[in-house]
Amino acid sequence: MTTANQSLKPITTQINDDNHIEIGGCDLVELAQQYGTPLYVYDEKTIRTIAQQYKSAFSKYPKVSMLYASKAFMTKAVVRILDEEGFGFDMVSGGEIYTASTAGADMKKCLFNGNNKSYDELQMAVELGVGLISVDNFLELTLLNEVAKSNNKTVDILLRVTPGIECHTHEYIQTGHLDSKFGFDLTQTDEAVELIIDEYKNLNLVGLHAHIGSQIFETTIYYDEVDVLLKEMGRIKTKYGLNLTHINLGGGLGIKYTESDYPPSIDEIADKIITSIHDNAPKYNVELPEIHIEPGRSIIGTSGVTLYTVGSSKQVPNGKKYVAVDGGMADNPRPSLYQAVYTAEVANRPDDKATETVTIAGRFCESGDILIKDVKMPELKEGDILCFYNTGAYGYSMSSNYNRVLKPAAVLVNNSQSDIIINRESYENLVACDVIPERLKK
Numbered sequence: 001m002t003t004a005n006q007s008l009k010p011i012t013t014q015i016n017d018d019n020h021i022e023i024g025g026c027d028l029v030e031l032a033q034q035y036g037t038p039l040y041v042y043d044e045k046t047i048r049t050i051a052q053q054y055k056s057a058f059s060k061y062p063k064v065s066m067l068y069a070s071k072a073f074m075t076k077a078v079v080r081i082l083d084e085e086g087f088g089f090d091m092v093s094g095g096e097i098y099t100a101s102t103a104g105a106d107m108k109k110c111l112f113n114g115n116n117k118s119y120d121e122l123q124m125a126v127e128l129g130v131g132l133i134s135v136d137n138f139l140e141l142t143l144l145n146e147v148a149k150s151n152n153k154t155v156d157i158l159l160r161v162t163p164g165i166e167c168h169t170h171e172y173i174q175t176g177h178l179d180s181k182f183g184f185d186l187t188q189t190d191e192a193v194e195l196i197i198d199e200y201k202n203l204n205l206v207g208l209h210a211h212i213g214s215q216i217f218e219t220t221i222y223y224d225e226v227d228v229l230l231k232e233m234g235r236i237k238t239k240y241g242l243n244l245t246h247i248n249l250g251g252g253l254g255i256k257y258t259e260s261d262y263p264p265s266i267d268e269i270a271d272k273i274i275t276s277i278h279d280n281a282p283k284y285n286v287e288l289p290e291i292h293i294e295p296g297r298s299i300i301g302t303s304g305v306t307l308y309t310v311g312s313s314k315q316v317p318n319g320k321k322y323v324a325v326d327g328g329m330a331d332n333p334r335p336s337l338y339q340a341v342y343t344a345e346v347a348n349r350p351d352d353k354a355t356e357t358v359t360i361a362g363r364f365c366e367s368g369d370i371l372i373k374d375v376k377m378p379e380l381k382e383g384d385i386l387c388f389y390n391t392g393a394y395g396y397s398m399s400s401n402y403n404r405v406l407k408p409a410a411v412l413v414n415n416s417q418s419d420i421i422i423n424r425e426s427y428e429n430l431v432a433c434d435v436i437p438e439r440l441k442k
């Protein structure tokens with residue numbers, strides 16, 4: 001079965017009678033008029049469908065917890081949707097914990113992860129009853145034990161480890177290779193386990209956590225990851241008599257940014273993981289563990305598009321033609337950060353033939369602020385509405401106020417209805433944290 005991460009567009013995308021693109025029953029040109037651009041548009045049906053496809057793909061395995069990797073895109077409305085779908089949340093900061101908790105997530109189902117959590121953030125996680133903390137390093141073992149002790153609690157933890165698996169993705173989004181800033185090297189886990197057993201009486205080690213990278217297309221990597229983690233569990237069991245019960249496999253499943261991307265389906269990934277558990281758990285003499293799956297990009301990426309309005313253009317004599325839009329690297333830093341490639345269509349005349357090669361530029365003061373290089377498009381005119389697909393993940397969540405440009409709004413569409421889920425920033429919001437010292441006041 002194909003799953004929604006294999007689709008270039010939100011699953012409800014179609015061309016309507018006015019020859020406009022519509023998503024979730026909403027005409028994108030009308031959304032641009034109503035809410036302004038740039039505008040993030042999220043299709044609720046795509047989010048729920050893919051969440052359900054994850055649950056169904058893993059339903060063959062009895063002990064599975066699904067956590068959404070909040071860093072891909074988190075707002076209170078997204079928390080509500082995925083909480084309703086039964087997901088917990090993988091969180092990496094006090095801000096994400098606060099958002100999940102104030103939007104009513106079940107904190108017992110959540111996990112706190114990250115390579116440099118502060119004392120205050122650990123305190124917040126313990127106070128709010130976050131179910132699991134993935135401990136990344138030796139300093140954190142000390143800090144968390146102190147926090148747990150001062151709260152008179154015992155805290156369930158995973159050890160984040162670096163499994164030494166490399167995947168073929170961009171260097172900045174690889175995390176499982178040995179020379180990584182994340183987690184314990186497998187040569188350091190003994191020392192960590194001994195400290196937990198002998199000294200850190202308020203920490204209860206229940207399992208291991210790894211995350212290999214992002215935008216992964218190779219399914220065998222998940223087979224290997226399970227193998228490495230179960231082998232380590234077996235080794236810890238034999239050496240310390242400690243029965244670990246959980247493995248958290250991270251996220252990473254890729255999505256389709258362009259027609260030439262062929263990410264695997266969720267079923268293929270689930271199959272590799274479950275097969276590896278059945279092959280390897282007996283081999284290392286460990287019981288079938290509870291597994292945690294933490295997808296981010298593949299849950300939210302495909303559901304989101306960004307609408308821009310076309311403005312100025314420039315034909316370099318004997319060179320490129322640049323067409324500028326009203327957003328760019330501040331609302332989507334991925335092209336300039338990772339050379340990420342996107343697909344765009346003209347929302348107000350999607351049937352027009354692509355006749356010229358242009359480079360779509362952002363409005364920010366950097367030559368590197370290019371959204372798509374050398375792409376065939378219909379001749380673009382001022383006022384055209386461009387729809388960029390697959391911007392749902394790591395767009396808004398990595399956005400900035402570079403050039404003091406206001407962050408765009410986001411709307412959620414479903415059954416021909418659109419609702420604001422993030423208000424467009426105002427100039428008052430922009431200066432809300434600015435302070436003029438008394439002696440500089442005019």
Ligand SMILES: *Cc1c(COP(=O)(O)O)cnc(C)c1O
Pocket residue numbers: 069071072090113210211213214215250251252253294295296297298
């Ligand atoms: C980033 C991250 C994820 C999610 O990765 P995606 O590629 O967005 O699925 C999951 N787990 C951990 C620990 C991460 O750091």
